[in-house]
Amino acid sequence: MKPARFDYVAAASAEEALEALAQEGGNARILAGGQSLLPMLNMRLARPTVLIDIMGVDEWRAVDRDGDVLRIGAAVRQVALEQDPDLARFQPLLAAALPWVGHPQTRSRGTVCGSIAHADPSAELPLVLVALGGTVHLRSRRRKRVLSAQNFFTGMMSTAREDDELIEAIALPKARTRTGYAFREVARRHGDFAIVACAAVVNGVRAQLAVGGVADRPALCELPAPGAAGLDEALDDFAWSLEARDDLHATARYRRELVRRLGRTTLEEAVRCRA
Amino acid sequence: MPRLSADCRHMVSFTLNGAPVSGEAEPRMLLSDFLRYVVGATGTHVGCEHGLCGACTVEIDGQPGRACLTLAVQVRGAQIRTVEGLAPAPDRLSVLQECFREHHGLQCGFCTPGILVTLDALLRDNPAASEPEIREALAGHLCRCTGYVSIMRAALAAQQRLGKKTDA
Ligand code: FES
Ligand code: FES
Numbered sequence: 001m002k003p004a005r006f007d008y009v010a011a012a013s014a015e016e017a018l019e020a021l022a023q024e025g026g027n028a029r030i031l032a033g034g035q036s037l038l039p040m041l042n043m044r045l046a047r048p049t050v051l052i053d054i055m056g057v058d059e060w061r062a063v064d065r066d067g068d069v070l071r072i073g074a075a076v077r078q079v080a081l082e083q084d085p086d087l088a089r090f091q092p093l094l095a096a097a098l099p100w101v102g103h104p105q106t107r108s109r110g111t112v113c114g115s116i117a118h119a120d121p122s123a124e125l126p127l128v129l130v131a132l133g134g135t136v137h138l139r140s141r142r143r144k145r146v147l148s149a150q151n152f153f154t155g156m157m158s159t160a161r162e163d164d165e166l167i168e169a170i171a172l173p174k175a176r177t178r179t180g181y182a183f184r185e186v187a188r189r190h191g192d193f194a195i196v197a198c199a200a201v202v203n204g205v206r207a208q209l210a211v212g213g214v215a216d217r218p219a220l221c222e223l224p225a226p227g228a229a230g231l232d233e234a235l236d237d238f239a240w241s242l243e244a245r246d247d248l249h250a251t252a253r254y255r256r257e258l259v260r261r262l263g264r265t266t267l268e269e270a271v272r273c274r275a
Numbered sequence: 276m277p278r279l280s281a282d283c284r285h286m287v288s289f290t291l292n293g294a295p296v297s298g299e300a301e302p303r304m305l306l307s308d309f310l311r312y313v314v315g316a317t318g319t320h321v322g323c324e325h326g327l328c329g330a331c332t333v334e335i336d337g338q339p340g341r342a343c344l345t346l347a348v349q350v351r352g353a354q355i356r357t358v359e360g361l362a363p364a365p366d367r368l369s370v371l372q373e374c375f376r377e378h379h380g381l382q383c384g385f386c387t388p389g390i391l392v393t394l395d396a397l398l399r400d401n402p403a404a405s406e407p408e409i410r411e412a413l414a415g416h417l418c419r420c421t422g423y424v425s426i427m428r429a430a431l432a433a434q435q436r437l438g439k440k441t442d443a
Binding site: 001002003004005006007008009010031034035038039041042043049050051053055079099102103104105106108109189190191 | 277278279280281282301302303305308324325326329332335338339340341343344345346348349393411412414415
């Protein structure tokens, strides 16, 4: 339960980090808050030969809320957003989901982008990114590119990031008028990874539900709004489409039932919260 | 760009409970091991070593965090506070520690250093923390002995006593 050996590089600028990453490629891992990476290292599920620490890169520490998106830099810790009294106004779904991410003792160090990069299928932040239709801003020495959340997550803990790329920031659309947002989760204990987590965005007759913890990545579905005909059938189809599997934590059947029920409750809550 | 090689030990210095400490660590050395084996401060306990149990919780720059999910080289220059830093004097317990003793907030004591660090920070930063807020903070800690009831009792008693102190 101790990490294997690695070199450690503390990058002082974006260029330094990208240069090191270009040289080391797939042997390197980016170290930000370390709250997803360190467990992997300690259990030796990951054995990089070099860690590139990016917490000293000033330009990645910023949360930019000019314009109609919230742009969160690679070195922004979860706690920084959680403690922002205006967050619920700018992006209520993120504000609702953050307290469910790990524990206060891990949010104090963990970063938002780090959780996205780790791409655990039951993690809350990737789910929020997908539900809101956010974007992932990748950068390497060669180029910058922007991927939609859905193109970024490619499977269980795997993403479209290439070996020499890192997530420089993510961007989430700010709260829109007449749109309701809600987040719900079922886990054995608060702070555990979700058995099923739901994030809903409802705008008029347009309702979207994203579900985490069931498929190999967060799944998004357009559904009839609560009150409209056909919601139950659509939720049932969605639940089946996720191809849930039995595991230690819950059966596939239980997960489908949660998608149907928690999905409906979350959508209804989003309708009530509509601004 | 400074690169610390995996094959050597490197100097790591930070402030521990108000006093400077330094020692040598390979890049892969966890803060929990650095505290226990290099500094010799064994108050911080290690349970799971992957972030679940909370026994290793220490304060890093004012916020409780997992020492087992932090590398020693990451905290160069940081302010670290551990359970050893809670008591005001070697022969006196802090109010929180006193309440843990009075209310049986510990049995074997394995989880206690982490829990004390979390609660100490919570009651300092949010003296009026509600019961659910205290529970939420405690959710980041596993205790196999007490069933948590006595820990909650101790925390609430400490909150009350600390509140009186500042009112006076
Ligand atoms: S030893 Fe660090 S959380 Fe268990
Ligand atoms: S007192 Fe024994 S684990 Fe908590």
